[in-house]
Amino acid sequence: MGDAGTRALTSEQAWLEAAQAFIQETLCPAGKESSVQLTQLVIDCVKTVWLSQGKNQGFILPLSYSFVSVQDLRTYQHLPCCSHLSWSSSAYQAWAQEAGPNGVPLPQERLLLLGTLTDLSGDLEQECRNGSLYVRDNTGVLGCELIDLDLSWLGHLFLFPSWSYLPPARRNSSGEGHLELWGAPVPVFPLTVSPGPASPIPVLYPEIASRLLRQRSKVRVVYPNLAGKLVRLSALVNSHRKTYFVLSLGSSSPAVSHVPIVVQVPAQLVWHHALWPGRSYVLTELRVSRIREHPYRVWTTSPSSCLLPLKPECVRELELELEGPLLEADPKALPMPSNSQDRKGKKGLIRNSRLLSYTGTVTSVLNEPAGFYELDGQLGLCLAYQQFHSFQRVVRPGVSLELQDVHLLQSVGGGTKRPVLAPCLGGAVLVRGFSHQKPKTQSSHQAHGASLYEQLVWERQLGLPLYLWASKALEELACKLCPHVLRHHQFLQRSCPGNPSLGLQLLAPTLDILPLPGSPVRNAHKEILEEPHHCPLQKYTRLQTPCSFPTLAALKEEGQSRAWASFDPKALLPLPEASHLPSCQLNHRLAWSWICLLPSAFHPAQVLLGVLVASSHKGCLQLRDQSGSLPCLLLAKHSQPVTDPRLSGCLVRAEKFQLIVERDVRSNFPSWRELNMAAFIQKQQARVYVQFFLADALILPVPRPFHRSATSSRLPQTEPPNPDGPHIGQSRLFLLSHKEALMKRNFCVPPGASLEAPKPTLSFHVSGSWLGGTQRKEGTGWGPPEPQGDEEKDQKVLLIFLGSSVRWFEFLHPGQVYRLVAPGPPTPTLFKEGSSSCISQRPLELAGCASCLTVQDEWTLELERSQDIPDVLGINKALPESSMTDFLSSNFTDSLVSFSAEILSRSLCEPLPPPLWTKPGSPGAAKACVKLTVALETADCEFPPHLGIYIEDPYLPPPLGLLPGARVYFKQLEKRLSRSHNVYCCFRSSTYVQVLSFPPETTTSTSLPHIYLAELLQGRQAPFQATASCHIVSVFSLQLLWVCAHCTSLCLQGRCTHQGSTCPTQTSVSQASIRLLVEDGTAEAVVTCRDHHVAAALGLCPSEWNSLLERVRMPGRVVLHFIGPGAQLESSAKIDEPLTLFLWTLCTSLSVLRPIMLSFELERKPSKILPLEPPRLQRFQCGDFPLLTRVNPRLQLSCLSIQEQEHPSSLGAFASPC
DSSP, X not given: OHHHHHHHXXXXXXXXXXXXXXXXXXXXXXXXXXXXHHHHHHHHHHHHHHHTXXXXXXXXXXXXXXXXXXXXXXXXXXXXXXXXXXXXXXXXXXXXXXXXXXXXXXXXXXXXXXXXXXXXXXXXXXXXXXXXXXXXXXXXXXXXXXXXXXXXXXXXXXXXXXXXXXXXXXXXXXOOOEEEEOSOOEESSOOOOOOOOSSOEEEBOHHHHHHHHTBSSOOOSSSOOEEEEEEEEOOOEXXXXXXXXXXXXXXXXXXXXXXXXXXXXXXXXXXXXXXXXXXXXXXXXXXXXXXXXOOSEEEEEOTTOOEEEOOGGGEEEOOOXXXXXBOOOSTTOOOOOOTTOOEEETTEEEEEOEEXXXXXXXXXXXXXXXXXXXXXXXXXXXXXXXXXHHHHTTOSTTOEEXXXXXXXXXXXXXXXXXXXXXXXXEEEEEEEEOOOBOOOOOOHHHHSOHHHXXXXXXXXXXXHHHHXXXXXXXXXXXXXXXXXXXXXXXXXXXXXXTBOOHHHHHHHXXXXXXXXXXXXSOOHHHHHHXXXXXXXXXXXXXXXXXXXXXOHHHHHHHHHHHHHHTOOHHHHSOHHHXXXXXXXXXXXXXXXXXXXXXXXXXXXXXXXXXXXXXXXXXXXXXXXETTEEEEEEEEEETTEEXXXXXXXXXXXXXXXXXXXXXXXEEEOOSSGGGTTOGGGEEEEEEEEEXXXXXXXXXXXXXXXXXXXXXXXXXXXXXXXXXXXXXXXXXXXXXXXXXXXXXXXXXXXXXXXXXXXXXXXXXXXXXXXXXXXXXXXXXXXXXXXXXXXXXXXXXXXXXXXXXXXXXXXXXXXXXXXXXXXXXXXXXXXXXXXXXXXXXXXXXHHHHHTOSEEEEOOTTOEEEEEOGGGOGGGTTOOOSOOOOOHHHHTSSOOSOOEEEEEEEXXXXXXXXXXXXXXXXXXXXXXXXXXXXXXXXXXXXXTOSSOOEEEEEEETXXXXXXXXXXXXXXXXXXXXXXXXXXXXXXXXXXXXXXXXXXXXXXXXXXXXXXXXXXXXXXXXXXXXXXXXXXXXXXXXXXXXXXXXXXXXXXXXXXXXXXXXXXXXXXSOOOEEEEEEXXXXXXXXXXXXXXXXXXXXXXXXXXXOHHHHHHHXXXXXXXXXXXXXXXXXXXXXXXXXXXXXXXXXXHHHXXXXXXXXXXXXXXXXXXXXXXXXXXXXXXXXXXXXXXXXXXXXXXXXXXXXXXXEEEEOSSOOOOOTTOOOO
């Protein structure tokens, strides 16, 4: 027991010595010796508070507590904490539970804090006062907040028994921590109580004081005193380098007008912490002043003014006799419009906010730098329209606020669904209770951007609905781009001349087209003092969300979702056509489809945003953000590709774009009847990308210090990585003449490489000519080219891009001049010899190049202006195209052709027959094939011929942008001739593709030209598809049959007749064909109609057609051939069968032999190279006279549709409605 007492005495002695040392260093005035009295007073003060808790466990001193100075808090306390000297453990636990289930209470630290409470932030000599409170000791000053300030406390030394400390939000930021002082501080020295006035203070009350201001003569009362109830308190305002606030005194009767008083003396700004609305005060020694830009006089405080609580026994009313006329009240002052009514204005429904007072608790921080919070879980609180920087550090979940004269705005729109409270400069936000919660760790975007948000309010004059949307949009953009693309402080920095804010530049295109509020630039004095009240929050219009900035991953996912939601096999294959397709054709027609989504298809409209990156893995351009990447196809403008590599790494914002989703479906639908059953879809995948014009986009360079981090992977650089350091490198100009396809190629294995079999490498080749010799870096430019000796001036070269250098693929285009830049020390033969071991000599000879050069990964490309280079001024940059005459001829001297065309359709088809030297199952055997049907663009042909282009492995998938409706330039396609003598083309490794224009956003149906049949005899000047008014002369043949949907063999009685049939289903489909002879008075034509067009040719309605097909199901096949001018059946046909007799009668009746409107296409395609058949001599008998004349060959047409004439003749007995 004695040892315990000894240890206790030793601990107390050590604690007292530490206290004495702390007091001497921290609290004693500088230059003075230790004061025994001060030390004893401090210890007594600590003892008194410590013993007040009643549970001190027998210790008279708080031995577990240690003294802490301001400097120690700022230097060593990096975590939020609180200290409550007078609290027991159970009291702290009860206090901590009030933090709520979602909040973490402030951790308790056993620290003793003492200091002088002051409103001076610097030395005493420097009267630096802005209305803030501080705790000062010898080591420094720390800002603090106190809920109920007694002005007599200022300048006195206190022990703070309950307080919390919040360090700066981020350890590396320049912010300062601050204190929250709970409850009343305990004075170390007894405070002197000032006696009341010896005689009652003469005061003026608000009604008389207000009338005095309107007296035309000067106020004869010198420095009067004003008394009254505090009815209104404005915010602390800093304007024109002055800080002030306005308080208004009134009476308990609302009929009595209130009188505003401007407080702008620096030493009196701290009154703002001591004033409570609803309490009564006396302000002494006031004076009347005029404020600039305010037409009337106001009361202001003088340097000798004091703020006193109003005690009726200490004041007396000053009696004045007011003489002379009064100044007019506010001229033409209009009453405030009713809060419950809205009026229709020029810009939509204009609403009036409601002015009220509210007390609530902050429950969430929605956007701290923007000053947006949540109150009581159901209201929004926007502090942006006040200058709330010093107040911002206190507001966090759990803090209790009293809002005086705050505006309530309901249904503001713009994505904000809750009502919003927003105080203007005339309102006050007062802290009525500190939060028990520990502040949450701020994300980077929450720690920056306050000055940018302030700029939106004060400089761009945004109304609250638009401001809330803009702040939300900036938050979305920061999440998209930071921190991998930009640092948050870069993105959210304030705009200034010469250094515009990147965030504001991204919002500017949208903000510039939205109507600005009609209120003028804010004037603080008018906003606070004028009656009736006018401020930016008084009137508002519900905002329709102008746009959103989705992440690329979200945009891609939404595109896929909409594409598959709209995927309907029955819509892709209309029923009349689909009902006759066998399973193989049916599934091939569904294998590929696409959908184009425009920004207007989304609500709100989507804005595309990302960093443009050239992929070193796929060779395509991509937009990237934090969520991922999205391939993109760019055109500088119409028919002009993107050629400047400096675009890589730039930030791209596009409001006009096309989101393309290509759907690839693998299915095994047995027939059209099962198209609504999703179980037959085996696999589906989508390729999503965007395409847009750079002319429609905003291109912003990313600041260089963080340019390399535009993506998580390594990005290509178009400039040396260290722009501020010395430039070392060499370069050479070349003119690009041809670019080959990007594909996987095999290369020779260099000596000494691994013995493993080399894998194909993604690569491409370009051929061109060197322009001059090698140039070395000289300062910021390039030196003169080195002499080339006897070498040719335009030496041809083949450049090989593989590995990471494939990223330049999308920027390289024929006819452009590029600079190939190699960083590092100069090497004389770097661009002369190159590494030619990766390619054999034969391809070089075929390309007409003397040497080849492999482009290294670290080399870069720069676009040069060709007009500055004399060697290329005379070169024609027009895209070369093959002659149409040579192209559609049998001359195969040049099997590689080039042309521009519009894509009409794209489909998946059976692979083309492999070359003779390809073995079945070998890698060279085709596995898939994409067919493009294009319309050639020719200047000498009114109706462009159609052509088929086939793309097979290894050129699959096709390049981006090969969509129906797009215009494309193809170079060096291989021309081939089919067995039916039609010309078609195939992709080869040397093929170059350049998209000239995107598909039109709106599809307009163009009608086919209406012609005479004789016009088709003009050869290639005739249209490929057209309509004609003609008459069916006779029927040549008719065939109706049922085939197996799986193997297309004939079906008898619904069963497949294929020997050894292993068809998975016994599903059959009907097929039909009819050959007609038509004429229009100018020529004759044989028209072939198939499937559902046969019903139209026979004049049958759907029910009659279905009944006829069902009658054919039993025999499986019915074929009729008509011969002779009387349309007699062949002898092999069984005329006695009822079905045959019906069809013969039908085909010779007027219901078939009638005038029609025929839409058709030529069976002989314009790409067919066989010459037209010349007219032949034919003998006719006209009575007794034989006639011999030349007759043109009959045209061969395929039916596209048959429509009845507008005024048909009688259809005969077979014409009956269904």
